[in-house]
Amino acid sequence: MAHFLREKIATKLCKHVPSLLTDGQQWSELSAVLPWCLKFMPTEMQRRRSPNDNGFKESHLLLDYSCLKHLCQPYGIQVSHIQDWAKTAAGQLAGDELFADVRAKDHRLEFAMKTSRVLKDCLHEIISNDNYGFHSKFHQYLRDRDGKLYKQKKNQTVVLEYSSPNIAKPFHAGHLRSTIMGNIIGNLFEQLGHTIIRINYLGNWGTQFGLLGAGYEKYGKKEEMDKDPLKYLLQLYIEMNKKAELDETVLESGRQFAARMEQGEEKALSLWKLFLDKSLEEYTKIYERLGIKFDVYDGEANQVQAAQKVVEELKEKGLLQYKDGLGYVDLIDEKGKSAQANIIRKDGTTLYLTRDIAAAVNRYNKYEFDRLLYFVEAGQDFHFKKLFLVLQKLGYEWATGPHGNFHIRFGRIRGMSTRKGNIVLLRELLDTARETMLENMHNTETTKQCSNEQETAEVLGKSGLIIQDIKQRRILDYEFSWTRMLSNKGNTGVALQYVHARLANIEKNCDIDLDINCDVGSLLESSAVNLILHLAQKVTNVAVGELHVKGEPDINKAKARLLMFHCTRLVLASSLRTLGIQPLDEF
Numbered sequence: 001m002a003h004f005l006r007e008k009i010a011t012k013l014c015k016h017v018p019s020l021l022t023d024g025q026q027w028s029e030l031s032a033v034l035p036w037c038l039k040f041m042p043t044e045m046q047r048r049r050s051p052n053d054n055g056f057k058e059s060h061l062l063l064d065y066s067c068l069k070h071l072c073q074p075y076g077i078q079v080s081h082i083q084d085w086a087k088t089a090a091g092q093l094a095g096d097e098l099f100a101d102v103r104a105k106d107h108r109l110e111f112a113m114k115t116s117r118v119l120k121d122c123l124h125e126i127i128s129n130d131n132y133g134f135h136s137k138f139h140q141y142l143r144d145r146d147g148k149l150y151k152q153k154k155n156q157t158v159v160l161e162y163s164s165p166n167i168a169k170p171f172h173a174g175h176l177r178s179t180i181m182g183n184i185i186g187n188l189f190e191q192l193g194h195t196i197i198r199i200n201y202l203g204n205w206g207t208q209f210g211l212l213g214a215g216y217e218k219y220g221k222k223e224e225m226d227k228d229p230l231k232y233l234l235q236l237y238i239e240m241n242k243k244a245e246l247d248e249t250v251l252e253s254g255r256q257f258a259a260r261m262e263q264g265e266e267k268a269l270s271l272w273k274l275f276l277d278k279s280l281e282e283y284t285k286i287y288e289r290l291g292i293k294f295d296v297y298d299g300e301a302n303q304v305q306a307a308q309k310v311v312e313e314l315k316e317k318g319l320l321q322y323k324d325g326l327g328y329v330d331l332i333d334e335k336g337k338s339a340q341a342n343i344i345r346k347d348g349t350t351l352y353l354t355r356d357i358a359a360a361v362n363r364y365n366k367y368e369f370d371r372l373l374y375f376v377e378a379g380q381d382f383h384f385k386k387l388f389l390v391l392q393k394l395g396y397e398w399a400t401g402p403h404g405n406f407h408i409r410f411g412r413i414r415g416m417s418t419r420k421g422n423i424v425l426l427r428e429l430l431d432t433a434r435e436t437m438l439e440n441m442h443n444t445e446t447t448k449q450c451s452n453e454q455e456t457a458e459v460l461g462k463s464g465l466i467i468q469d470i471k472q473r474r475i476l477d478y479e480f481s482w483t484r485m486l487s488n489k490g491n492t493g494v495a496l497q498y499v500h501a502r503l504a505n506i507e508k509n510c511d512i513d514l515d516i517n518c519d520v521g522s523l524l525e526s527s528a529v530n531l532i533l534h535l536a537q538k539v540t541n542v543a544v545g546e547l548h549v550k551g552e553p554d555i556n557k558a559k560a561r562l563l564m565f566h567c568t569r570l571v572l573a574s575s576l577r578t579l580g581i582q583p584l585d586e587f
Helices: 003-014 026-033 043-047 065-075 079-093 117-129 173-191 207-217 220-225 227-245 250-264 265-291 301-318 352-367 378-393 427-441 453-470 483-485 493-509 526-534 537-546 557-578
Strands: 038-040 059-064 099-105 108-114 141-143 150-151 159-162 195-202 296-299 321-325 326-332 338-344 370-373
Touching: 003 026, 003 038, 003 059, 003 079, 003 108, 003 338, 043 079, 059 065, 065 079, 065 301, 079 099, 079 108, 108 117, 117 195, 117 526, 117 557, 141 326, 159 173, 173 195, 173 370, 173 453, 173 557, 195 352, 195 427, 207 227, 207 250, 207 265, 207 453, 220 227, 227 250, 227 265, 265 427, 265 453, 296 301, 301 326, 301 352, 326 378, 338 352, 338 378, 370 453, 427 483, 453 483, 453 493, 493 537, 526 537, 526 557, 537 557
Parallel strands: 159 195, 159 370, 195 296
Antiparallel strands: 038 059, 059 108, 099 108, 141 150, 321 326, 326 338
């Protein structure tokens, strides 16, 4: 709703107020940025303003002159000119039907919007727009890392790499944050009209798989492999790492197996392919449960030959140096610190960084993307800094630009374990969440009879998991909590689903037909005003409890309330889907 109100005010300013600039084209470009400059007035400032004729506080926004000064700086506009323009704007808009009051005061232009008009416009905007909140003019502009506004290109091609588990290992809950964040950002970009390429870049090459392959050749048990492939391969991998710590020859056998893979030996590749196929079977089941889809499944193995071409290109450009047989590139980061990017081992095999460079180049050649985003935990930050520094040294302009580093960092999840205290795999976590929610449903008196309890419990568990994660500050580690995740109180996934189901129940059982043209002027209750202005979960529960539709003797008021709850449900459902959550109509 905030974006919508800002755009409404900006439109009024541009349409009814004389231009700040003499050049009409320049003013048109500048006015498109005005919504960014409008801010909601702090609560203490609102308290000093008089209430409108309905007895409620208006929606208060302000336009700070300093923001206008910054925007007008290239055109030589002085502050005194901006002040005069603001006074004119206040006079021109004072009698407008949208505003209760407009004032030019101190260093800002203040707007107090009429509550009744805001409610009507907000509900109309929601009900008349299938994609409410998206494809808006407001989203034409973004801020770079320095806070400066720039106009973004329409219909961008955005490549997202996320999830990216290592084959031959169960899908660990540690991959969860990458999977959730990448999926949500992909949904947002799609809803803004951009073309999205979702890539799952599997860790499926290198010494760790060489060590696993060497271990399976020597100790492998087919019957254990057939019973639970990934669990068995994880145990074998752990055992081989323990042996390698005590015996250098074990580690060397892993390097030799990796070299056989890179040289294309059929026996080694056949075993590697078995590991890959078994892993993908398990991952596909997990992604189906999470509702996650990818356009491309890629992996390090697909970049082996291309990585050798990267090595040759670095040699040709005089960037590759050698020390004790190891090929590397000298780098200087943005802080002037030197770093070394290792590219190729003395046995001729490439490294993870080399294959990442090759993958990035191949993606640009194939998709000509406008953005390439990697969703990987913060511990890999130095890796991605080296990745883009090498790409820049190679002369790839797309590796720079207003977006800076393309690595979307995030903290780790701490304390993620089963209720018995064991380290949890994502499959087990989802199972536990579903069974716990099913138990809670059976023990709650208000639970309604569902057509499919198992499916409903699955969705509730997943909702709790996703909401608990995205509530945290992205860059920080956080403590996993079963209690918070599965709670039906506060801002949790279960609570949000309860609100949606409650709204759906009102529409289903109110015995009134939805009338999108009804008069909403009767929505004078404070809980109705707060709900429409905020559309937040807490005020939704308050409004639902206070404002009855079924049994309301005033049919016009009942219709207005039904429209309000319908619009609220539409916004909530759209938000849940963006987060990768299926809205529930009952539970």
